[in-house]
Amino acid sequence: MDISKSLEPPDAQHYLVCGTEDCEKNCQFYCNDCHQPLCEQCRDEHQKNKKTKNHEVVPYKQRKRKLPVEKCKIHPTKDIDLLCEECQIPLCSKCTATKEHRGHVFTDLEIVFAEKCSLCHVEITKIRSYFEPTSLDLKKEIAGDVTEIKKIMKDIRTSMKAEAESVKKLIDTVTSDKIKHVDKIEQSLSETLSGQNKKIDDYINYLNDLIKTLYSYLSPSDIETLTFALKSENLMIQPIPETFKPVLPVFTAGQYSKEDIAKLLGRLKIPNTKPENRKKKTMDTALKQLKLTGKQMKQNREKADVKQTLSLSSSVTKVREYTVPGVGSVFHISLGKSGTLWVSDDVGNLVQTDLQGKQLQKIQTSGRIEGYHTVTQDGDLIYTDRDNKVINRITPDNTITEFIKTGDWEPLSIHSSHINGDILVGMRKGRESKVTRYNKTGTEIQNIQRDNKGQGLYREPHYITENINGDVCVSDYMDGNCAVVVVDKSGQHRFSYTGQGSEFELYGICTDVLGHILVCDRISNTVHLLDQDGQFLSLLLTEQQGVKYPRSVCVDDENNLWVGQITTNTVKVYKYLQ
Structure with a gap:
């Protein structure tokens, strides 16, 4: 259900028409006595008329709602137009004379109705400016958490599988070593038994030879042989050689349970911490922002009026310059609110100053020559951290928090849209580059990487901005190849600009109101x-x-061009539109 539609006021229309007969001019005023919308001319006539000159005529938005006509059930000829304060019952003027309401206080029901309508509008404003957008922001945050959880759980599964494969490889290695040890024991035992077997073979051969000799003694051919045989030592049989049974190895199987195996692997554990409540801005903040938004809308209308009269000046004039302490050069400028600016050099110094040159704060970053910082619609500075692959946020109270994680991609350049608050980030991973769009809460909503032929659009997007028509403009440079690469808001390539001569090397880029x-x-x-x-x-x-x-x-709200240079910490401001 679309809350905004369900809350549409009953009198909403394309435009309001004056209620005077035969007048079709736009309504701007309202007579609370006649309950009639009036244009400016009819209002003047209404206030000049003797019958209506004392009527209450107000701007249309301040009108009182007309009370619905309803007849009294007790006095059918009378309209219900009063409220009994004591009984809190609507009634007609005739009812006030009855004994049930004698001595009670009565209020004009139209006044009560107007007050209730006013309260309803206040509640509608609260819903539209706070409850609904805050709820939608929470939905987006929850959707981001769902995406992050899926990624984290996928990474955990991958890590578990990799760890299991590692354990399997270790088991295979250990098993192979043990089998080699078994082979060595078997070989040693086989060699021992083979030696014993040879001993017995030699002994059997000896016995066979002895039998032949003894048979020869039984039928001596001469006295000498008989004499030799009669010697007792020649009749002694050598003992059987000693052999021994080998001690066989015994294998004891490992006694491992599923829990023992689980202990070898990593553990998945949810920290025993209380979940943090999601941050919600207070209603006061939302209402202040609502007032600010109204002011911004007025400023935007004024800008639109200015745009119709602006054009390129015939000459460029320097109007002022600022010195920024704490940096040696000016590689990127982000204009803050309340008369401040952020400047970065090529060695990671990021400095905030006021327009009098007073340093307000200084931080060390991993940024270099890229356009790695920008000021959001809320006035916060966000900047890329190449080393840790995150985008940090600095709030007005100077608190630095981690805002967006970019995964495997190294964030280089960044720009906060002046159109809708989206955040554009130029990124790099190896030889691949892309531009990712996040909404103002940090949820990824678009990736721009290739043209319609599948070719990569970017080499290294080191500065990035957005044009008034939603085009994403990138200052792209790598290995001597450079171009201004422009795609439309859907990510389709529009054109690339490669300079006017044979040599062209890009740095900072911005767009203006034209x-x-x-x-x-x-x-x-x-x-x-x-x-x-x-x-x-x-x-x-x-x-x-x-x-x-x-x-x-960069271009400021007054359509002046701010320029930073490599050789100095001075920022110069030029007027080039008239």
């Missing part, structure tokens, strides 16, 4: 200006405008 794409070129030390479709318009900034070695660019 849809221009601005990108730094290291080779020519200029800022290229392209239109929304990738057509080259001009070299917007060169050394003639006081810029040398530009590396980072």
Whole structure:
């Protein structure tokens, strides 16, 4: 069920029409006495009319709701238009004279109805601004947890199988060693028994020879033979050689249970900790944000009006510059709220300053020359941690928390959408690169990696931004190959820009309110200006405008261009639209 539809006010329509007969102008006002919508002209006439000049005419949103007409059941000719304060019963004016209500206090039912309608609108506002979006945020968070659990459990299964395979290999190795030992024992016993067998064979041969000799003594052919035989020692039989039974090995099978085997492997255990309640923003915060959103909508309308009158100026003018302590160069700029800016150099220093050059905080990161930080719609700074493959968040109270894990992918560049708060991250894994889109709660919703021919779109997306039409614009560079790669919001490749000459090396990139794409070129030390479709318009900034070695660019809410350079910690601001 769509809550927002079910809560649609009963008077919602495309536009409101004045209630005066034959007037079809848009309604802006409302007469609470006549319960009639009025345009501005009819309001003036209504207040000039003698009969209605004392009527209460208010802006339409502040109107009182018309009380439904209902006849009294006791006095059918009378309308129910009062509320008995004591009995809390609606009744007509005639009922007030009955003895049941004698001495009671009565209130105009229309006033009560208006108050109740006002309370209903307050509750509807709470539901729309807090309860419904907070519930939807929790659903998204739960969906993210489901995805993370599936990934974690898959990893655990893979680890278990790998561990089991390792144990199997160890068992095979040990078994093979034991079998070799059995073979050696068998060989040794066989050699011993073979020796004993040879002894017996030799003894049998001796006995056979002795039998022949003794037979010769029985029929002596001469006296000498007889004399030899009569000697007792020649009639003695040698004893049978001693042999021994081998001691045979005994195999005792290992006594292992399923539990013993389980102990050899890793254990899966759920920590005995109390689950944390999911964080919910308070209603006060939501209502403040609602007011802020209203303010932002007004600002957006003003910007849209400004956009219709803006165009490229005939000249570029420097309007101010800022010195950023704590960095040696300016490789990326993120403009914060409340007059602050974040600047990073090429050795991992990330510094926040105010516009007077006062350093507010400084952190050490694993970032280098990429556009690795951005300010969200909520005013938080988020930045990539290449080493740990995560995206961190710094809240206004300077707390650093882990926001998004990128798995096997190394996050390089990042941009928070000014359109819908989505987070775009340029990533790399080995020789593969992609752009991943997350919603503002950190749930992955899109991956952009290949064109419609299956070819990789990116080599190394080291700066990233979004254009006013939702195009994702990437400053892509690796091994001497570079291009501005632009895809539409669905991820389809639109165009690639590779510069105006034979040499072109990209760094910082941004877009402006007119849809221009601005990108730094290291080779020519200029800022290229392209239109929304990738057509080259001009070299917007060169050394003639006081810029040398530009590396980072961004456009502020006043449509000024901020430029950071490699050789200095000074940020220069230029006006190029009029």
